[in-house]
Amino acid sequence: MIRVGILGAAGYTGGELIRLLLNHPEAEIVFANSESNAGNLVSDVHEGLIGETDIRFTDKMPFEAVDVVFFCFGHGKSEQFLKEHSIPAKVKIIDLAQDFRIKGDHDYIYGLPEINKNEIVQAQHLANPGCFATAIQLALLPAAKLGLLTQDVSVNAITGSTGAGQKPGATTHFSWRNNNLSIYKAFTHQHLAEIYQSLNQLQDSPSLGGGKGEVSVDFIPYRGDFARGIFCTAVIKTEREGSDVAAAYKTFYQDAAFTHYSDKPIDLKQVVNTNKALVHIDCFDGKVLVTSAIDNLLKGAVGQAVQNMNLMFGLDETAGLKLKASAF
Secondary structure: OEEEEEEOOOOHHHHHHHHHHHOOOOEEEEEEEOHHHOOOEHHHHOHHHOOOOOOEOEOOOOHHHOOEEEEOOOOOHHHHHHHHOOOOOOOEEEEOOOOOOOOOOOOOEEOOHHHHHHHHHHOOEEEOOOHHHHHHHHHHHHHHHHOOOOOOEEEEEEEOHHHHOOOOOOOOOHHHHOOOOEEOOOOOOOOHHHHHHHHHHHOOOOOEOOOOOOEOEEEEEEEOOOOOOEEEEEEEEOOOOHHHHHHHHHHHOOOOOOEEEOOOOOOHHHOOOOOOEEEEEEEEOOEEEEEEEEOOOHHHHHHHHHHHHHHHOOOOOOOOOOOOOOOO
16 A cells, blocks of 8 residues: 655645545555644545545644655745755655756656656656646647657647636636636747757757747647646647648557547547547648547646656556546
8 A cells, every 4th residue: 555645735636636645445545634624624624525534734844654745836946845844865755846857966856657657667866747737738848759740839728727726816816717717828838848858859950949940839729618637739840641640649649648649630538537538630631630538637646746656666557547528
């Protein structure tokens, strides 16, 4: 049994992680840390868990009692936390923030199983990918493998309001978000760095990154008027035959546990509340239109984190994650 600790357990990702782990056959939650909610029932905050658990939040962090700890912090807080606290070397860390996603002076493995499974299996410390980054990479990685990303790539992706976290703000307020659509962080989204890192990992030349002489991913993020999910479209210019590109996408994902190529057009409801990612392509006179879809809280966050935990502890990759999409 994997003994689990959760930091930042009161937010959306913390609640979804608890929901998954309560139903995981090989995991036991030892502590769910939240200083502001210490002593309160988890189900008083995450009300969807009423009747599912009597766990209470705690302000304690007994790291010596766990095998793995999940960081469900906001961006920038994980690195600061590790400067101020000591976690035993034997305890594995899975960080859901962006602090360690870019290679540097640390030992964190980037946790995208579709390209880094062998490294994840050996990892002691893991940086879980971002939600937009996951959807966009899964749309573009097979094209990078084919060497198709030789011109700027146009990407549009729309996300649900849960992507902004649980703390309310001006652009997450229901009366503003409902029946509304807006752009934010056009061309500058923080997930671009990890996207470029992975694409360059598969496509040696030309380099990507949007600098002088480099191919760029021109990413326009949208705020959607729904709670969860990401729907992404990407346009790639190429003279390759559409049938060859489709075959390459199918081959790339043929052994992936949760990412599937669909011959038919996809929609968001097919993936919401699951750890699935769906990818589809259409070809139009020298252009390939790629669509991808994920649940931002699951494959885009804690579902993928549990998938990585399974790999890190030698379990079946799908353990605790066989979730079904709604039929309606």
